[in-house]
Amino acid sequence: MKTPNNSKTKAQVWVVENGEKCLRQDQLTTEEPLEIRLTSPSRTVAITMRTPGADFELAAGFLFSEGVIRNKEDIQKMSYCTDESVDGEQRYNIINVQLQMGINPNLQPLERHFYTNSACGVCGKASIEALRLQGYAKITSNLTVKPEIIYSLSEKLRSHQGIFTATGGLHAAAVFDAQGKMLHLQEDVGRHNALDKLIGRALLSNELPFSNHIVMVSGRSSFEILQKSVVAGVPIVCSVSAPSSLAVFVAQEFGITLIGFLRGERFNIYTGWERLSISE
Structure with a gap:
């Protein structure tokens, strides 16, 4: 039986270079479905394509960021399926x-979320109203940082992506303190899954909210990235690529500083520029 932390899969590939081919062994990012079930009421609440590993953190982070639970004490128990009618693997x-x-x-x-994949789910402004109805307030953190701290984050994120280094095929989410020190990092084939794993880990270890922290994700910032950041109380969200229009709208509505295209010593500020200590 496989272990639940099989994040990499071996594969044989033909490499073509300078008009010649050779057979080599490669490593791929494992992508498998994870079904999250509640036992009472008995119901499947999500099926997401993810990279195995930190599955309990992923489940906890997902349930927290979607408002199903408010703290770790709401969870009595989490376990892998024990139904003997289900195939062992x-x-x-x-x-x-x-x-x-x-x-x-x-x-x-x-x-x-009932069927979602490694990209982001379908959502709209109705989902923003749902955040308000669940009681999530505008983030009022007094955190301010210098541009030099923001500049340093992308290289720190990249240098700590162990599975990405081996496979080249998955996303990461990391949380940093106000001085730019990386506290935790999680990887997954889906950027929102990586963030759920990050939030879930913090939830289970009593490290939420992220009131004085910075979160950075690889790829782009989507609605779901910002939605989860609102629930986790993140004042500054950074990404390697561009945000979506709805992500910017969520950031504006909930007081998040949103930074995109963070590459080397350059980035764009889409909302909340006042949290950056920048000379005029």
């Missing part, structure tokens, strides 16, 4: 989450 692709007695979450907003 596939049991590691199912997480059962037992909530504490008396918790009756509103699961209707989760319908957009």
Whole structure:
């Protein structure tokens, strides 16, 4: 039986170079479905394509960022599937989450997640209103940082991406303190899964909210990245590439400083420029 942390898969590839070919062994990022089930009420709340590893953190982070739980104490137990009717290997692709007695979450907003992949789910401004209705307030952190700290983040993120170095095929999310020190990093084939793993780890170790921290993701900033950042209380979100229009809208509405195209000593500020200590 495989282990639940099989993040890399070996493969044979033909390499063509200078008109000649040779057979080599390569490593691919593993991509498999993870089904997140609640035991009471008994229901599948999400199926996401992810890289195996930190599955409990992913489940906890997803449930927290979607408002199903408010703290780690809401979770009574998490376990891989023990149903003997399910194939042995596939049991590691199912997480059962037992909530504490008396918790009756509103699961209707989760319908957009029932089938999702390594890209971002379909959502719109109605989802922003849902964040307001769940009681998430505008982020009022007094955190300010110098541009030099922001400049340093992309190289730190890249240098700590161990699985990316081996496979070249997955995303990362990392949290930094106000001085630019990396505290934690998570990798996954989906950028929003990487962030859920990051948030889930912090939730289970009582490190939330990220009120005085910076979060950086590889790739672009989507609605889901910003939505999860709102729930985790992140004042500054950075990404290697561009944000989407809806991501900018969420950042404006909830007081997040949103930085994109962070590469070397250059970046764009889309919202919340006042958290950057920049000379006139």
